[in-house]
Amino acid sequence: xxxxxxxxxxxxxxxxxxxxxxxxxxxxxxxxxxxxxxxxxxxxxxxxxxxxxxxxxxxxxxxxxxxxxxxxxxxxxxxxxxxxxxxxxxxxxxxxxxxxxxxxxxxxxxxxxxxxxxxxxxxxxxxxxxxxxxxxxxxxxxxxxxxxxxxxxxxxxxxxxxxxxxxxxxxxxxxxxxxxxxxxxxxxxxxxxxxxxxxxxxxxxxxxxxxxxxxxxxxxxxxxxxxxxxxxxxxxxxxxxxxxxxxxxxxxxxxxxxxxxxxxxxxxxxxxxxxx
Numbered sequence: 166x167x168x169x170x171x172x173x174x175x176x177x178x179x180x181x182x183x184x185x186x187x188x189x190x191x192x193x194x195x196x197x198x199x200x201x202x203x204x205x206x207x208x209x210x211x212x213x214x215x216x217x218x219x220x221x222x223x224x225x226x227x228x229x230x231x232x233x234x235x236x237x238x239x240x241x242x243x244x245x246x247x248x249x250x251x252x253x254x255x256x257x258x259x260x261x262x263x264x265x266x267x268x269x270x271x272x273x274x275x276x277x278x279x280x281x282x283x284x285x286x287x288x289x290x291x292x293x294x295x296x297x298x299x300x301x302x303x304x305x306x307x308x309x310x311x312x313x314x315x316x317x318x319x320x321x322x323x324x325x326x327x328x329x330x331x332x333x334x335x336x337x338x339x340x341x342x343x344x345x346x347x348x349x350x351x352x353x354x355x356x357x358x359x360x361x362x363x364x365x366x367x368x369x370x371x372x373x374x375x376x377x378x379x380x381x382x383x384x385x386x387x388x389x390x391x392x393x394x395x396x397x398x399x400x401x402x403x404x405x406x407x408x409x410x411x412x413x414x415x416x417x418x419x420x421x422x423x424x425x426x427x428x429x430x431x432x433x434x435x436x437x438x439x440x441x
């Protein structure tokens with residue numbers, strides 16, 4: 166038996182509440198089984214295997230303005246709320262996980278910070294897998310999340326509300342200097358006829374041990390009469406490693422990113438990252 170506990174401090178420039186609620190956890194460990202109590206810690210669906218080098222379309226869109234329809238996390242982002250779960254390591258295969266949140270934080274679903282006030286939200290759960298199935302060069306994940314509809318709660322005012330569901334399936338394969346990947350995400354939101362389906366494709370090539378290049382194509386389709394066009398992102402990335410420091414550059418051509426034809430943008434992203 167063993168245990169671990171911790172939290173992270175994060176101030177992302179938009180904090181309205183505490184900065185102590187990131188990666189908060191207590192883990193109780195027994196061999197290959199870990200029982201977790203906390204938030205933002207257990208393996209979860211906020212991931213992709215097909216972004217290539219750097220960030221995926223949803224993150225790149227921040228500089229374009231407007232409301233886009235791309236997806237990063239799926240559904241209601243269950244793992245950002247406090248709950249409890251279990252992770253089971255299957256040697257040579259991967260890790261299975263299950264998370265239950267008694268009352269999901271309403272603000273967590275919108276990407277803002279928690280205020281820790283009484284919530285009218287329903288419970289939620291997420292099950293997932295991350296591993297390689299024992300195949301060298303393969304990486305894969307599969308996640309499904311469901312948050313109960315809020316019908317009957319004090320906050321419920323809409324005439325028809327669905328469960329908020331999320332699906333995230335991804336796989337990548339590396340053979341030598343080349344890595345190819347695909348990621349599928351689907352988000353079924355509470356508002357009727359507003360589901361989003363997103364496909365991501367990427368290929369990366371290691372030119373040398375320190376220099377890599379990549380290409381990504383992402384397409385998102387949102388239901389509803391007001392979203393007549395698919396959002397598309399075509400992204401080129403380059404990364405150069407200086408050991409503890411990495412330099413990253415991306416160029417992305419965005420088309421119809423709000424779901425409306427003609428809402429286009431060009432985005433350049435530059436970053437320097439370091440490890441300690």
